[in-house]
Amino acid sequence: MIYVGTCGYAYRDWIGSFYPLRTRQGEMLSLYASQFPAVEIDSSYYAVPDAHTFASMDARTPENFRFSVKAPASVTHPPDPQAHVHDDASRLVEALEPLRASGKLMCVLAQFPNGFELCAANELYVRRVVEAFGIVPVVVEFRRSEWQSPRGLELLRETGAGYCNVDMPAYDALLRPSADATSRVGYVRFHGRNARTWWKGTNVTRYDYEYAPDELVPWADRIADIEEQAETTMVFFNNHARGQAPKNACMLTSLLEERYGDKASEVLAGTPNGTMKNDPMLPGFDVS
Numbered sequence: 001m002i003y004v005g006t007c008g009y010a011y012r013d014w015i016g017s018f019y020p021l022r023t024r025q026g027e028m029l030s031l032y033a034s035q036f037p038a039v040e041i042d043s044s045y046y047a048v049p050d051a052h053t054f055a056s057m058d059a060r061t062p063e064n065f066r067f068s069v070k071a072p073a074s075v076t077h078p079p080d081p082q083a084h085v086h087d088d089a090s091r092l093v094e095a096l097e098p099l100r101a102s103g104k105l106m107c108v109l110a111q112f113p114n115g116f117e118l119c120a121a122n123e124l125y126v127r128r129v130v131e132a133f134g135i136v137p138v139v140v141e142f143r144r145s146e147w148q149s150p151r152g153l154e155l156l157r158e159t160g161a162g163y164c165n166v167d168m169p170a171y172d173a174l175l176r177p178s179a180d181a182t183s184r185v186g187y188v189r190f191h192g193r194n195a196r197t198w199w200k201g202t203n204v205t206r207y208d209y210e211y212a213p214d215e216l217v218p219w220a221d222r223i224a225d226i227e228e229q230a231e232t233t234m235v236f237f238n239n240h241a242r243g244q245a246p247k248n249a250c251m252l253t254s255l256l257e258e259r260y261g262d263k264a265s266e267v268l269a270g271t272p273n274g275t276m277k278n279d280p281m282l283p284g285f286d287v288s
Contacts, residue, residue, distance in 0.1 A: 002227050003038035003066050003106075003269045004253050006245040007189065007238040010043075017243030030060045036249065037269035038066040040109065040189075040236045045070040048091045055098035064269065067099050068139070068187075068234055071110040075132070081125040089132035096136060106234060107137040107162065107185050114173075118146040123155055130159040139164050139187045139234075148175045156182040163187065165226065167219065169195035177218070179225035186230030188223060190248065192239040208241040211248045213255070220255045227267065 099105035141164035192209025
């Protein structure tokens with residue numbers, strides 16, 4: 001099954017471009033879940049939410065909705081990989097119990113930084129991070145191209161962790177587009193192709209990019225390849241500025257529906273017919 005959604009949902013600049021005017025922050029998740037079958041929670045990267053927060057998310061989403069939750073930076077950006085894995089890993093596992101109990105938790109995403117090079121010490125640290133999350137499945141996102149190699153992929157297979165395929169600017173040091181799966185969870189993140197601000201931008205300007213349909217067409221085939229290898233495939237757009245992410249997520253869903261044709265409802269999570277509801281109250285779904 002393929003789940004398409006966005007990285008985060010509670011952006012004020014989505015009001016008017018995706019959410020109706022005068023939408024309050026507390027209403028956003030339920031509105032979002034009426035249109036998309038999954039979301040990646042990124043706020044956990046900055047601080048570990050408590051179990052009450054995740055229980056509230058559970059209560060505001062339908063039974064078939066799915067979550068991916070980003071690992072804290074304290075875990076994935078250690079000052080010294082030789083040190084122990086930060087206790088925030090175990091704290092997050094405890095906090096996620098409401099989502100795990102309801103069956104809505106798909107995985108934790110561990111995004112390592114650009115400076116995290118492929119070496120024996122860091123390979124060992126990756127193993128320890130996966131172990132620290134215990135029964136919660138882990139997907140790993142690297143940012144250095146050297147990890148996109150037989151050695152890097154085999155490490156993830158050995159630990160039972162998933163591999164995050166990415167779309168990002170075409171720098172030699174960064175990862176290239178791919179269709180790899182190393183666990184039962186396949187994963188894709190779209191970061192945009194804003195090469196001008198990639199190295200010097202903020203967490204907003206770096207990902208400020210709107211995909212054209214022809215840029216997403218090749219990804220429909222890659223995602224189909226991942227879906228054949230994995231039990232579940234999660235696809236998220238991180239180009240969140242001004243509601244670009246939900247627009248492109250809807251665009252990709254349409255491309256996947258075209259690719260799968262009559263079988264789309266069997267492969268694509270969403271409404272019963274496999275499509276987004278395209279609610280006219282949500283202006284962000286005008287992808288024409």
